[in-house]
Amino acid sequence: MTAPKIKKHLRLLIFSAVGMFGFGFALVPLYDVFCDITGLNGKDYSRESSVPMTTVDESRTVKVEFVTYLNKQLPWQFKPEINSIELHPGERYQVSFMAVNQSDQDTFGRAVPSISPGYGAQYLVKTECFCFQEQMLAANEEATMPLIFYIDPNIPADISTLTLAYTLFKNEPNADLAMNQKK
Amino acid sequence: MDNFEGGYVRLSKLTTPLIASVLGIVSTPLFAQQSTLNMTEGVTGISNTVYNLHMTILYICIAIAVIVFGIMFWSLYRHRKSQGAIAAKFHESTTVEIIWTAIPIVILIAMAIPSTQALILMEDTSEADITIQITGSQWKWHYRYFDHDLEFYSRLTTSQAEINNEVEKQPYYLKEVDNPLVLPINKKIRFLVTADDVIHSWWVPAFAVKKDANPGFINEAWTKIDTPGTYRGQCAELCGKDHGFMPIVVTALEPEAFDDWLAQAKITANQQLQAEQQSLTKTMDMPTMMTLGETVYNRTCAACHQAGGQGIPGAFPALKNSPVALGDVNKHINIVLQGVPGTAMAAFAKQLTKKELAAVITYERNAWDNNTGDIVQPAQIDTALTNSN
Amino acid sequence: MSDIKIKDNAEQMINSTSDLHHADPHQGAEHHGAPKGYKRWLFSTNHKDIGSLYLWFSLTMFFIGGAMAMIIRAELFQPGLQLVEPNFFNQMTTSHGLIMVFGAVMPAFVGLANWMLPLMIGAPDMALPRMNNWSFWILPFAFSLLLLSLFTEGGGPNFGWTFYPPLSTKYSPDSTAMFVFSVHLMGISSIMGAINVIVTILNMRAPGMTMMKMPMFVWTWLITAFLLIAVMPVLAGAVTMILTDKYFGTSFFDAAGGGDPVLFQHIFWFFGHPEVYIMILPSFGIISAIIPTFARKQLFGYHSMVYATASIAILSFTVWAHHMFTVGLPLAAELFFMYCTMLISVPTGVKIFNWVSTLWRGSITFEVPMLFSLAFIVLFTIGGFSGLMLAITPADFQYHDTYFVVAHFHYVLVTGAVFSIMAAAYYWLPKWTGYMFNERLGKWHFWCSLISVNILFFPMHFLGLAGMPRRIPDYALQFADINKIVSIGGFMFGLSQLLFVAVVIMAVRGGQKAPAKPWEGAEGLEWTVPSPAPYHTFDTPPEVK
Structure with a gap:
């Protein structure tokens, strides 16, 4: 000691x-x-991807579902043009999401993606997505927001459905700013 | 729907509670069949599997307990100093240490196998017949039938008077809602679960489905119900003040009855929409609006702002004598419609009808000596929502 | 405690002390016995005084947390809202949990460590006496801050002791900062206490006291201290992130800003699961001291006990997500955490078997410490069984967040940790006070506690299985009868603890004089010093054969 x-x-x-x-x-x-x-939490980590197109796997299809949520009943409308689509892995597809700001305030929104099943997240490759940036909609503005993606042909055989959910959050600091400007 | 109650009525009465619980302490399995004291067997294949798993492991634990405690108590009885017991000297044996390490491992493996099988089955959400989007928010559930363009909120209907012990409690106290989730039996139903504000958890014991609803993330679960009936559960994750007051009620129907219900529900929803449109052209008078407003207020707003409008200081602002309720009416309308970012105040534009919104704002501006005399009309709400359109 | 007596002893010690080259910086200066008045306590660097401070503090917190439990049980006595608002109810469940975990159980163990570790390893004091003083005196501030937050506008913490965001960030009361700082303080106190324990055990052992000769209580505390150092800082990190998320606009746990609320649960339970072993490992040490004493037979399987404790500690880092099975984990993760959790029952089982083997063919008597220890073995094992059931993921979907879980962790924490602390208190009270406690009253305390605690917690299993979620202020009618029984058990258990206070105060004030070794079968260095233990002991290190 x-x-x-x-x-x-x-x-x-x-x-x-x-x-x-x-x-x-x-x-x-x-x-x-x-x-x-x-893919522990199903968060979508894919960034804008420039991965070259791989071959299309014609032997199988994967159902991709599009789901949208408005956080805290944000006064927007936010809907995909279709609810779901059957795709061959490797096939590039463009889907549009329609957004309407129904309020009389300019609002910033951010669409946060979540994919289920979580371990399928890495096989959904987005080449272009509105979710890469924050979206601003002026009062009563409408916008069509595109998403271009394909399913990685390496997707495990046991995934037959991928659900892609977007939750649109109001970006709060900016929203406050907009409110103050209005006053 | 109440004639559908399977197994539930049994739960509510226990005639000799004290005796039952004393017996229960002595031996749990005696009461294995009674759902007040044990897990429900439920009405799905999975819930049966889970129940059997639960009972198997319970019995294994009881068997181990009987052996270990049996030896222990026998020793306590036989090897008392007062009976002249003299302590032995042994204090180590590698052999027995290895034995009682190995035996539990074997037992554990025996437990792990059926558990793993059950779990794999539970996590397989593929090839569902119908998908329900479930969204939890403080303190209600929202259901949307994916591909069917039907959605609604489901809220507690138990009255404040019952909760505050002013009137007798009804049999389904705290487990009754205005719009139950209606599902078909014998179909694979997939749930997409998420939340709007804090974490909630959607739990119906009869299906053995409990899934956390995490804001910003979706979770999947599934069920296939065997028997028609009404099944009740509640939110299982602490979600704030009224966590104990957001029950889940599911009505399971035969597939044909379900299809009829679905068609009817869509028609009803449409009619409500039309009634809403009509209400825009009408001018409402004060008494009507105050009565409707009070109902809506107590159902939707009183949980936070309190029935007397006094709020909870530091947590939820008061409305009585507040600058919002006494000040500019348009600002008041905007707050109710669009919420206040960064606080618990949600946007109610889509939760309530325009008439209800107008009524509740009118009520807030005239109740509790607020007396502004303003009557907000449904048309004003409409204007505020679609301003320049 | 008689001051004169202590002084005499201390003077004897001075006379018998020749070497003063201890690491201890205050050595030599304080060999005048205990200082008088408040200074003795406020500036104390004496391990026995600090130990007593910890133990009194813990007892106080046990009653404050207990009073909150009484409010909870009173509200749940019948369906409907009678006494408190749901928001206040949530503050009660939250504060009850925090106070019992951080204010009652952990300080009690640190108090026991302070009092007994130096005596058990033949050291004159803890290695870092000034830090020891700090680590205690932080606690009253930490808990004052926490308790004061209950009186702020908007109330205290109401998000459960696990404080999951966003409930604890965006939706929490204004007082959340107070909660965060009080947890910081508790963490700093625990870490300092743990550092002191490790440094003391590694450096201050008497000559001949090898690691594998140390009493089990020393071993379990050494391992506990390492766990504390590993996880308390993680908790501090978690509350810091809550603080910045709430007040400074970060988004660690907010999906809107790219965070994930589930991440918090991973971080919290990375702390939280080792934390539950922090609250039970020292108990294992206590039981391993008491059972051999009253069975008059050496502890069976000392080596395997040490290894089992170490394996439990290591495994405790691999099981955290079993608290989160319903959160939406992928299948592989659910299986992994299920298997690891089941595995923990193996070393825990070994401990139980070793204790039973120690009893086997002993020469057993049933003094109060023994009664509490025997109750510990049986009731802790019941908690272990329900723990094993909870580990089974598919079944956990039904048990999770119900009263089944509440029953489980109260069995391991009340009839486990708290019963072992009571056993320890009865076991060492003669050494602390110099007087034998009132055996009759002690037995009354034991039997009242044993009966009421089972009326309190056993029926909670049924409530949970029948579908009652935890943390609700009001419930459906089907749960009414059992809740009534549980509440009655709760009131009985609460009242029974007043007997404990009576026994302790009576033993402090006087009674039958205790010999140096009041228990016939007791072994260890602590029984070689007089009762009460003099203010300074082992200034000359004893020789251990």
């Missing part, structure tokens, strides 16, 4: 505690990476 040894242990333990505090925060990006690989 010597003082230098105690000091050494003390330093080590404090260092570990600080390190674990950092680890708590490191879990945030780690979780994203983990989810991206495993």
Whole structure:
């Protein structure tokens, strides 16, 4: 029981505690990476993709469903032009989402995608999507928002349906700004 | 619908509670068949599987308990110092340590196999016949029949008077709603579950379906109901003040009856829409609006702003004597229609009809000595919603 | 405690002490016995005084948290809303959980560690006495902050002790910052306590006290302390993220900003599951001390006990998502966490079997500490069985977030952790106070507690299985009868604990003088010093053969 040894242990333990505090925060990006690989939470990590078109797999089809939600009953209309489509993997498809801002305020919205089953998320490749940016609709403005995507032919055989859900959130800081301007 | 109650009435009466529970403490399996004391067997293949799994593991645990505690109590009885017991000296044996590590592992593997099979079955949501979008929000459920263009909110109908013990409680106290979810039997039904504000959890014990509703993410679950009936559950994840007051009621019908119901429900929804349009042309008088407004207010707003309009200081603002209710009427309308970002105040534009919205705003501006004398008309709501269109 | 007596002992110690080259910086200066008045407590660096402070603090919090439980049970006595608003009810469930976990159980263990670890390993004090003082005196501030938040406009935390966002961020009361800071303080206190325990055990053992000769209580606390250092900072990180999400516009847990509310649950339970072992491992140590004493037989399978404790600690990092089976995990994750969770029952089973084997062919007597320990073995095992049932994912879909879970964790925490703390208190009270406690009253306390705790928690299993969710202020009529029984059990259990206070106060004030070793079969260094333990002990390290 010597003082230098105690000091050494003390330093080590404090260092570990600080390190674990950092680890708590490191879990945030780690979780994203983990989810991206495993599809743990069904979040869509695909960014704008320039992956060249692969061959179309004519032997099977995958049903893609489009679902939309308006967070907290945002006074917009937001609907896909079709509810679902049967596609061959590798086949490129464009679907439009219609959005109407029914309020008399300019509103910023952000469409947050979620895909089910989660591990199917990585096989839905978007080449162009309105969800890559924040959307602004002026009061009573209407817009058609395109999504171009294809299903990666490597998609596991047990996935026959992919559900793509968009939840449209009002982007709040900007909304506040819009309200203040109105006053 | 109440004649459909399967197995549920049994739950509500337990004549000799004390004796039952004392017996229950002594031996659980005696009461295995009674749902007040045990898990429901439910009305789906999955719920039966889950029930059997639950009972199997319960019996294994009881068997282990009987053996271990049996040895322990025998030892406590036989090896008492007062009976002249002299302590033995042994204190280690690698052999027995290995044995009682290995045996539990074998038992666990035996438990894991059926559990794994059941789980794989539960997670297979493919090839569903019908899809229901379920959205939880504080403190109600919203159902949408995917591909059928039908959607509605489902709220608690138990009155405040019952909750506050002013009148006698009805049999389905806290487990009754205005619009139950109607489903067909013998069809694979897929649920897409999400939430609007905080996390909720959609749980119907009879189906063994419990799925968290996470805002911004969708979760899938499925069921296939065997028997027609009314099945009740409630929100299972703490979601704020009225977490205990957002029940789930499902009515399961024969497929033909379901199709009839679906067609009828669509017609009714259409009629309501038309009635809504007509209401825009009418000018409503104060008493009518106040009566309707009070009903809507108590159903929709009172949970937060309180029946007396006083709110809950620090959590939910008061409406009585508030600048919103006494100030500019258009601003008041906007807040109700579009909510307040970053707070619990939701946008009610789509939750209520225009007439209801007009009535509730009128009520808020005239109740509790607010007395502004303003009567908000459905047409005003319409204007506010579609301003320049 | 008699001051004069302590002084005498201390002077004896000075006379018998020749070497003063301890690491302890305050050594030498304080060899005048206990300082007088408030300074003794406020500036204390003495492990026994700090231990007593922790234990009194824990007892106070146990009653404050208990009072909240009484409010909860009173509201649930019958269907309908009678006493409190749903919002206040939620504040009660939240505060009850936080106070019992962080205010009652954990400080009680730290108090026991402070009092007993130096005595058990033959050390003069904890290795870092000043830090010890800090780690205690942070706690009253932490809990004052938490309790004060209940009186702010909008009320205190109402989002459950697990504080899942967005309920705890966008939808939480204004006082959430107070909650966050109080959790920070609790975390800092626990981490400092844990550091002290580790440094003490690793450096201050008497000559000859090898690691594999340490009493089980020392071993379990060493492992617990490592768990604390690993997970308390993660909790601090989680509450910090809640703070910035709520007040500074970050979106760790907000889908609108690219976050994920489920991420919080992963982080929280990465802390939370080891946390539940933090609250039970020291109990294992206590039981492993008491059972051999009153069976007058050496602990069976000491080595396997050490290894089992270590495996439980390691496995505890691989099971966190079993708290989140309904959150929408992929099948593979559900299976992985189910298997790992089931696996934990193996080392836990080994412990139970070892205790039963220790009893086997012993020479058993039933003093109060033994009674509580025997009750612990049976009732903790019941909690373990329900835990095993909860591990089965398909069945968990039915159990999750119901009273079945409430029953489960109260069995492991009340009849587990709290019963073991009671056992420890009765076991070491003679050593602390110098007087034997009133055995008759102690037995009354035990039997009243045993009966009422089962009336309180056993029927909760039925409530959960029949479909009653947890954290609801009002319930459907089918649950009315059982809730009434549960509430009656709750009131009985609450009242029974007043007997404990009576026993403790009577033992502090006087009674039959306790010898150095009041229990015939007891082993260990703590029984070689007089009762009450002098203010300074083991200034000359004892020789361990």
